[in-house]
Amino acid sequence: MKRKQERARQKAMGGSVEREKVMRTVALPEAIVVSELANRMTERVGDVVKSLMQMGLMVTQNETIDADTAELIIQEFGHTVQRVSDADVEDVIKEIVDDEGDLLTRPPVVTIMGHVDHGKTSLLDAIRKAKVVSGEAGGITQHIGAYQVKASNGSVLCFLDTPGHAAFTSMRSRGAQVTDIVVLVVAADDAVMPQTVEAIAHAKAANVPMIVAINKIDKHEANPTKVRTDLLQHEVVVEKMSGEVQDVEVSAATGQGLDELIEAIALQSELLELKANPNRAAQGAVIEAQLDVGRGPVATVLIQNGTLRQGDIFVVGEQYGKVRALINDKGERVKEAGPSVPVEVLGLNGTPGAGDVLNVTETEAQAREIAEYRANAAKDKRAAAGAATTLEQLMANAKADEDVSELPILVKADVQGSAEAIVQAMEKIGNDEVRVRVLHSGV
Structure with a gap:
C-alpha cells in the first residue's frame, strides 16, 4: 500500500518511477536453476522466464538450464558473466613449488x-x-x-x-x-x-x-x-x-x-x-585403509612432502577428516610425521581407497567441499557409465543372461586393497552356465 501511494505521489509530481538499474557480475556454474539465475541477477523470475520463452525455451522457474543459455540471458539483461566451475573448489590444494633452500x-x-x-x-x-x-x-x-x-x-x-x-x-x-x-x-x-x-x-x-x-x-x-x-x-x-x-x-x-x-x-x-620440504602442508599417499573396531576408519599413509601433525584437517579422495592420532610402524603414538614416514592416521569420516592422495587443507569447510565435489563427480561418472548402454544392448544382454545362472555375493574384507583384489579375481570366475556377480564390496 505504501509503495502504491509513493508511486502515485511521484506520478503526480511528474518524477520518474524507474530506479537506477544495478549492473552485476554474475557467477555462472556449468548448470543453474532459472530461479537462482534470476536471484543472482536481482531480476524478477517472471522476466527471466519470459525472455527464455522468447528464445524458444519453454521452462519453469525450477528447471535447470545450461551455462551457454544462461550466458545469453545474462547479457540480454545487461549484466556481465563470470564463468566458474565446480572443480574450482580443488584450487585450494595447489601444487606448492618449493625453493631449493627449503629442501x-x-x-x-x-x-x-x-x-x-x-x-x-x-x-x-x-x-x-x-x-x-x-x-x-x-x-x-x-x-x-x-x-x-x-x-x-x-x-x-x-x-x-x-x-x-x-x-x-x-x-x-x-x-x-x-x-x-x-x-x-x-x-x-x-x-x-x-x-x-x-x-x-x-x-x-x-x-x-x-x-x-x-x-x-x-x-x-x-x-x-x-x-x-x-x-x-x-x-x-x-x-x-x-x-x-x-x-x-x-x-x-x-x-x-x-x-x-x-x-x-x-x-x-x-x-x-x-x-623434500618438511616445513609445509603435508601431502601423502594412502597405502592401505581399513575399518577398525573401536578406532573407526584407519588409513596407512606414506607422507611424501611436508609434515602431518595431530589436529591437521585433510582431504583424501572422497573422504575428509581431522587427524585424531598418528601411530608409527612400531605401534607408538607420534605427534607428527615428516617426508618418507609411514603412519596410521585416525580421524577419517570414511574409508578411502588405496592409492588416494592425502592433502592438508586450511579449514574443515574446504575439506568437506572438496570431498563432496569428488563424491558427486564419481557418482555422476558411474551414472553416465550406466546410461551409456542402449536399449538394444540391454535387450541383447537380457537374452544372453537367461541361460546363465548367477551367484550373487557380498565381499567384506578387512582392508581396501584386499577387497579390490578379491573382487577383481571374482569377476574373472565363471563359464557359459554360471558366473559370479559382485553386488557390493566394502571394508
Whole structure:
C-alpha cells in the first residue's frame, strides 16, 4: 500500500518511477536453476522466464538450464558473466613449488617385490630383526606393510612390503608408484617366476631404479648364475653381467649379504638425491585403509612432502577428516610425521581407497567441499557409465543372461586393497552356465 501511494505521489509530481538499474557480475556454474539465475541477477523470475520463452525455451522457474543459455540471458539483461566451475573448489590444494633452500634430504622409500614365497618378508624381517611372517596367514603377506629401518651406518630407510600373490597386482602397481627404489627378490633355487616378471614390468612402468636381491643363497640347490641369465630375457642386465643393475646375494635365514644390500640401497638413494620440504602442508599417499573396531576408519599413509601433525584437517579422495592420532610402524603414538614416514592416521569420516592422495587443507569447510565435489563427480561418472548402454544392448544382454545362472555375493574384507583384489579375481570366475556377480564390496 505504501509503495502504491509513493508511486502515485511521484506520478503526480511528474518524477520518474524507474530506479537506477544495478549492473552485476554474475557467477555462472556449468548448470543453474532459472530461479537462482534470476536471484543472482536481482531480476524478477517472471522476466527471466519470459525472455527464455522468447528464445524458444519453454521452462519453469525450477528447471535447470545450461551455462551457454544462461550466458545469453545474462547479457540480454545487461549484466556481465563470470564463468566458474565446480572443480574450482580443488584450487585450494595447489601444487606448492618449493625453493631449493627449503629442501632437506629425505629417506628413500624402498619397495620389496617378487614372486610369492621367494622370501620378501623374511628378508625384511632379517633387516628389521622382527618377526612378521609367523603372524601372516600361511606365511603369505596379505597387506602392504610399511616400516622404517635404521641401517648400521645410521641412515634411515623406509620399506614397503608388497604382497607377491597374483591377486594383488592392483595393490602392487600402487606400491611401485610411491617408491624411489625397487628391490626385486628372486629365490636362487627357483629363478624367475611369473610375478617376478610382473614386478619388473611395474618397476619399469613407474620408472624407478631396481636392485636385484638373490635370496636363499644358503640353500644347497641355490644357483645364482641361473637367476642372472634368466633376468637377461627381461632386459634386466646385472652388474656381474656387465650391466647397470646392482645385484646382491643374500640369505634371510643366515643374515648373509644384508649389509651389502643396505649399502646398495643407500648408494642408489645418494645417486637419486631425494629431497623434500618438511616445513609445509603435508601431502601423502594412502597405502592401505581399513575399518577398525573401536578406532573407526584407519588409513596407512606414506607422507611424501611436508609434515602431518595431530589436529591437521585433510582431504583424501572422497573422504575428509581431522587427524585424531598418528601411530608409527612400531605401534607408538607420534605427534607428527615428516617426508618418507609411514603412519596410521585416525580421524577419517570414511574409508578411502588405496592409492588416494592425502592433502592438508586450511579449514574443515574446504575439506568437506572438496570431498563432496569428488563424491558427486564419481557418482555422476558411474551414472553416465550406466546410461551409456542402449536399449538394444540391454535387450541383447537380457537374452544372453537367461541361460546363465548367477551367484550373487557380498565381499567384506578387512582392508581396501584386499577387497579390490578379491573382487577383481571374482569377476574373472565363471563359464557359459554360471558366473559370479559382485553386488557390493566394502571394508
